[in-house]
Every structure is written in C-alpha cells, then in structure tokens.
Amino acid sequence: MDAEAVLKIAKASLNLLNDHQDAFLRSLISSIQEELRIQGIVLTDSVADVEMVAESVAIRFRMRAETDQDMPRYLKFLRNNRLFSQKSKEGGGGNADG
DSSP states (O other), X not given: OOHHHHHHXXXXXXXXXXXXXXXXXXXXHHHHHHHHHHTTOOOOSOHHHHHHHHHHHHHXXXXXXXXXXXOOHHHHHHHHHHXXXXXXXXXXXXXXXX
C-alpha cells in the first residue's frame, strides 16, 4: 500500500497544509495497517483500501483531542464489509491467522 497516498488523503481530510504532523501521521498509518492485518484484512493498493486507511488515520488523529469519541459507525461497517468480502473470496471465512 502506498503510504504517501494515504498520507496525502489523510492530510486533506484533516485540512493540514504543512508537514508538521507528518511523522505522527506516518506512525498512525503504520499502526492502523498493522491493526487491520491483525484483524485479518489483507490490504491492497485499491482506492477503497487506501481511502479506508486514510479515513482511519484522520479519525484516530481527531480522537486524540476528543477522548470520548468512538470510531464512526460507517467506518466500522466499511472495515467489516472489507473483511467479509475478503473471507468470502477465500472460500468461506477460515481463520484470520492465515
């Protein structure tokens, strides 16, 4: 997955015009990619996957200031749909460990 594309989309979503937060955002990108991998989602370079990671980064970035905010419901559905779609293509949902 192109981390720079994710970074650009996340920064646009957050209205960040400078590079001051780039190191932190890159850290969030890596963390979210690992989180999704642990959940069993195999990311590709598809626009949908790049957008899902970028939106997750933007939400996580905003959540650090608002501790009582949960992940938006649509993003939870997006992740679940991505996982179910992947598992159905694999032949029925085996175990997420590979």
